[in-house]
Amino acid sequence: YDLELLCGELSAKKMVPSVNSVSVQTLEDAGGLKAHEGEEFLYVLSGSVVIHTECYTPTLLELGDSMYFDSNMAHAYVAAGDSPARILVVAAVEE
DSSP states (O other), rough: OOOEEETOOOSSSEEEEEEEOOOSSTTTTTOBBBEEEEEEEEEEEEEEEEEESSSOEEEEEEEEEEEEETSOOOOOEEESSSSSEEEEEEEEEEO
16 A cells, blocks of 8 residues: 555654555455554545455445444455545554
8 A cells, every 4th residue: 555644743642544545456465464453444535445354244435435443353455446546544553
C-alpha cells in the first residue's frame, strides 16, 4: 500500500490516521494477512476494496462504505477493480 500518514508530527497519540492507496489485486500480492494491536476503522474514499480477514468471508466495500474491526484479527486490503482504491484508515493503538 502507498500511505499518507496524517498528523504524523503529533507524539503520544492514541490513533494513527492515514490515507491509503490500495492497488494490489490479490491477497498474495498484499503479503497475506497481518495482525497488529488495537482496533481499526476504514472508510472508502474512492474505488472499491475487498477486506480479507482470518475470521470472516472477504467483504467488498465501495465508495462511502466503512468497517470497524479488532486489528488483532489478521487482515489485508485488496483493490476490487482495475484501478486503485483510496481508503481512510484510523488505527487505534492500545496502551
